[in-house]
Amino acid sequence: MELLDGKKTSSEIKEEIAKKVIQLKEQGKKTPHLAAVIVGNDGASRTYVNAKVKTCEKVGFNSTLFELPDSISEADLLAKVDELNNDDDIDGFIVQLPLPDHIDEHKVTLAVSPSKDVDGFHPENIGRMMLGLPCFLPATPAGIVELLDRYNIETSGKDCVVVGRSNIVGTPMSVLMSRNAKVGNCTVTLTHSRTKNLAEVTKRADILIVALGKPEFITADMVKDGAVVVDVGIHRIADDSKKSGFKLLGDVKFDEVAPKCSYITPVPGGVGPMTIASLMLNTLKAIDMK
Ligand code: GUN
Secondary structure (H helix, E strand, O other): OEEOOHHHHHHHHHHHHHHHHHHHHHOOOOOOEEEEEEEOOOHHHHHHHHHHHHHHHHHOOEEEEEEEOOOOOHHHHHHHHHHHHOOOOOOEEEEOOOOOOOOOHHHHHHHOOHHHEOOOOOHHHHHHHHHOOOOOOOHHHHHHHHHHHHOOOOOOOOEEEEEOOOOOOHHHHHHHHHOOOOOOOOEEEEEOOOOOOHHHHHOOOOEEEEOOOOOOOEOHHHOOOOOEEEEOOOEEEEOOOOOOOEEEEOOEOHHHHHHHOOEEOOOOOOHHHHHHHHHHHHHHHHHHOO
16 A cells, blocks of 8 residues: 655645746736635635645745634625735635535636636636646645656546536536546546445445535445545544544545555545645646646
């Protein structure tokens, strides 16, 4: 079993981006600028957004974080999005999800200018992805593709099973793994809460990508010997023995599944850092696409 080390791979990507930023500056070009909007006080969301901002500093990007209260109205949030769409200094921005219940996430996603949508969530970017046209790919699926690519994982002709059909991960992941590309050409099965005999399906997977949001849901009996397993889940579980008061678990029961795998992503240090690296790559792309 070999780890698909997202932390190490994302560090390599960040070094590559930092070099590119130096080149841009030497050419007298603008410093890339990523903005992030966070609404409310969700601890996990704050951790993720802070990691994104910190990574901007590491690679030499400018970054701006807008922290808005839980009580903000949908109209005021849409006005903020509009302001960022029209701010020429900002190359790309994200609105961290989830949003409070009184705000319609779809409305917000639609309001982001497709040319600044470095999360790749806007229907225009999703549609372009479906057609194989230049676009911003959603950061988590794109990060997984990059990780599989950098580890030279053979995907052509393989059976890939994706567990979970979210708009952010599962659904776009199934599209990317089935397209005609270096990482792709899989026979993809997209599974969800209504899938019958899930364990039988997951056991057929040469490549198993798990993004359903349930801690340690995938157990050893659901995985084929020699499979490549990618765990997108990340859950904070209370643990008094930790200084932070919690431990992090994925959607895969790592200790029992890992020995069966050819490759597996750890949690933390697998998909999470790759998502952030992809976001940085998308921000560079935003400048190229201008
Ligand atoms: N919430 C969970 N993942 C993401 C992500 O990739 N982008 C945004 N904006 N919100 C998220």
